[in-house]
Amino acid sequence: MTAAKGVLRLALIQANPTVGAIEANLALALKHCESNRDADLVVFPECFASGYPLEDLVLRPGFLSRLTRAIDGFADAVRKLGGPAVLIGAPVAGTELPYNAAYFITPDGTVRAVLKTELPNVDVFDERRVFAQGQDPKPLDLKGWRLGAMICEDMWHGRVTRALADELVDILIVINGSPFEVDKMPVRLAHARERVRASGKPLVYLNMVGGQDELVLDGGSFVLDAEGEIVAQMPAFAEATLRLELTRIRSWAENGSIEIDNIEQAQGEIVPYPDSLESIYAACTLGLRDYIEKNGFPQAMLGVSGGLDSALVAALAVDAIGPDRVVGVMMPTRFTGHESLELAEDLFRRLGCRHGVAPIGAMFDAYEKTLDEIGPGLMGTRPSNAARSMASENFQPRTRGALLMALSNAYGGLVLSTGNKSEMSVGYATLYGDMCGGFNPIKDLYKTTAFELCRWRNQNHRDWMRGGRDPIPQGIIDRPPTAELKPDQTDEAALGSYEVLDTILRLLIEHLLEPAEALRQAERQLGITLDPAYVKRIASLVKSAEYKRRQAPPGIKLTGRPFGKGWRYPMTNRASL
Structure with a gap:
């Protein structure tokens, strides 16, 4: 037939x-x-x-x-x-x-x-x-x-x-x-x-x-x-x-x-889909590139601290649009250590982007002086030592944010925010300070994944990347994360181990679990005993930080529950998380 x-x-x-x-x-x-x-x-x-x-x-x-x-x-x-x-x-x-x-x-x-x-x-x-x-x-x-x-x-x-x-x-x-x-x-x-x-x-x-x-x-x-x-x-x-x-x-x-x-x-008949870390890095790079190019920004600028998050965002920006269109600014105060300055300089050298150091001590001191001059008379009382210390800490990132936004206004360009999802979850960030900017490519990236991504980028180079090889100094990856807003400050002293924190956050946020159930599952996953009070504290921080997240810049969706269109949580809310 x-x-x-x-x-x-x-x-x-x-x-x-x-x-x-x-x-x-x-x-x-x-x-x-x-x-x-x-x-x-x-x-x-x-x-x-x-x-x-x-x-x-x-x-x-x-x-x-x-x-x-x-x-x-x-x-x-x-x-x-x-x-x-x-x-x-x-x-x-x-x-x-x-x-x-x-x-x-x-x-x-x-x-x-x-x-x-x-x-x-x-x-x-x-x-x-x-x-x-x-x-x-x-x-x-x-x-x-x-x-x-x-x-x-x-x-x-x-x-x-x-x-x-x-x-x-x-x-x-x-x-x-x-x-x-x-x-x-x-x-x-x-x-x-x-x-x-x-x-x-x-x-x-x-x-x-x-x-x-x-x-x-x-x-x-x-x-x-x-x-x-x-x-x-x-x-x-x-x-x-x-x-x-x-x-x-x-x-x-x-x-x-x-x-x-x-x-x-x-490319041949079958081009395998990249593994998890490569796909995350590629998604962040493509999303950042298209946000910049499709909105017509001539360049991108960001504050670089000598820490991991800003180093990762700087590397992503260079890979997205090239070093000649990326501007990094190191803005030290008296709390900024020499190691941070040296690591930031090493990062700039590796990335080949435009960069500068702009000490903000004088601006910071002027803010402090003005607050102390007008505050007591205006408010009718004096703040507690803890509250005054918090104001001082937040003045520093807000001064940096104001300077970056002024550079953007004067010279054109997109200011990149560099906060990770772990910080955004618990509000460990300064509103109108390090949260300012027009876009955040790592907004949906937990800190533990940010560490993994930095290691992956140093070990891998792809044709679509516009930066060089091994762009992030190992010292940035190895050092304990710190905001350097007061002496001897570290992130994990305030938040606990990032491995524990991120495990709990994923259970609270991605899986919508109650704190007690998140505690049980975290202990099974980590093989350790956790303090119930710590888990309750983290859940409380996630709930109370919603007003900050609503005012954060947009960022790239990577997970099933990003802080953006995929997360709709009431700011005024008497329920527990």
Whole structure:
């Protein structure tokens, strides 16, 4: 019996659009269509034409009208080009709310929209606020093939796949705007494989890449055959194009099969997803780079203390935009030790960035003098020694913050904040001081992970890094962390061991446990006995620091519960954590 063959050539575009840059995004899409004219179908990620996520921008009628006109113009350009067909994500206007959609544009310029049916409303997503729920998609017909198109969350639920399988589609194509989260890739693969198992069809998973505010879309797109095996995978955290052919073979004796072959990409057929530390570092670098570049900042600047967190942020900034666009400022007081000055100078030398030392002792003394002159008369009393000491400690980072913001105002540039998640959790940071700035790439990074990341960066160098090798002095990694705001001060004297602290914080924050249960699980994980009063104190600090976190700059989402859109906790609150 003679077998009948049919071939469909796909070009998958893992690219980095910009939210709101509709014309530029579609111009980029058209360039990809022109360079892949021999393909039958060029596929772009979720909301590629508009950028993603859009939040309330998509509710503005003027924005939707502009987008509709641009899509019409893009469809006309595809028609004039004579193909290929295009599948591209973009919102489409609805009766009340718009839809998250995929436009299917055929070579003759005909346009059809597939609507997203499953709208995520967890973590950082709030799609039910801005999008209407679509109906189950129908197959798209192209050159005798039946294509089952889904949009991101649709793949995470079996109902949409079952509806498409009932329509006898040949392949599932999922376009995504899925953000990075530590250890999320195996979860994506598991869901994709379950959809393949249930339908018996190959699956294309195309993800967006790029930073958008606190989210990093990490790419890592892949193709599964009908057995659920990865036959092609694109790199994570980088733009890439993947070409492949689908060959359908059917005979009278068989239901038929689809072969996936002629895979073309510069990096080879399968580019493994990076391990945990590399993926975290890459996400922080890409998110920082895109926040700087897409917002048009000419440079970035930060205070460098000779400590671990500022050293890590400085290394990330240099890797993101290059040493010539990074400015580091060391701002010592009388409490700053010689070791800190020497380590900061060594860091600057290794990074090769612009830098300077600006002693703030005179400014600090002026603040102190003014407070002591006006305070008692203004307030009608004198502060306690402890309260006055706290004010003095906080004057120092606030003076540094004011100087950095003044440099930003005078010379242009983005001030980077350098506080880690351990500190943000318990409020061990100064509001309007070391918390000031426009962006914090390590906001969702616990201190223990920051240590690991510094060691990893010193031991590894990748082509996408713009800094040199071994950028962080070992002395910065080895020394006990200290804010150096008073004599003999160390972080662990105030907060306890970071290993213990971070274990408890993860249980309280990521797992939402009560303090008593967090204590029990922490003791099991660490194999030690903990003081219940310590755990209660940490929980109390997490609760009371919410007002500070609300005023912190945005930062990159790395975990399942970042302090930002994914964490909504009342500041005025009589309940325990």
